[in-house]
Amino acid sequence: MVIVRDITYQSLCEHHMLPFLGRAHVAYIPNGKVIGLSKIPRIVDMFAQRLQVQERMTHQIAEFIDEVLQPKGVAVVMDGVHMCSMIRGVKKHGSGMTTSAMLGIFREDERTRAEFMAHIQRASGQSLF
Numbered sequence: 001m002v003i004v005r006d007i008t009y010q011s012l013c014e015h016h017m018l019p020f021l022g023r024a025h026v027a028y029i030p031n032g033k034v035i036g037l038s039k040i041p042r043i044v045d046m047f048a049q050r051l052q053v054q055e056r057m058t059h060q061i062a063e064f065i066d067e068v069l070q071p072k073g074v075a076v077v078m079d080g081v082h083m084c085s086m087i088r089g090v091k092k093h094g095s096g097m098t099t100s101a102m103l104g105i106f107r108e109d110e111r112t113r114a115e116f117m118a119h120i121q122r123a124s125g126q127s128l129f
């Protein structure tokens with residue numbers, strides 16, 4: 001399992017045109033093809049650089065990696081802090097939000113998913129600000 005943790009990102013909420021930012025954790029299980037680890041944060045950036053919704057961005061990143069690498073599975077978990085909810089008290093999306101997308105073996109196999117979650121939970125704990 002290849003895991004890239006704590007990829008910081010910032011994006012703009014398409015509902016309110018206000019920033020949201022956080023960290024992404026990406027994992028895949030190669031099926032022949034691999035990419036350089038530095039490419040994964042660039043993929044996250046590529047999708048963060050447009051008006052976004054955190055849930056959709058999470059799925060777009062997973063699907064993009066799935067298409068490019070055709071791995072056995074892809075997992076993406078993103079934490080986000082949304083300025084719109086902090087400033088306006090909008091309850092549309094909570095101020096701190098976690099979204100995830102699991103494809104392939106991460107969706108099918110509970111142990112694989114648990115292994116990934118254990119890896120990223122060990123890393124978290126430090127706060128965003």
Ligand SMILES: [Zn+2]
Pocket residue numbers: 013014015016017018082084085
């Ligand atoms: Zn918003």
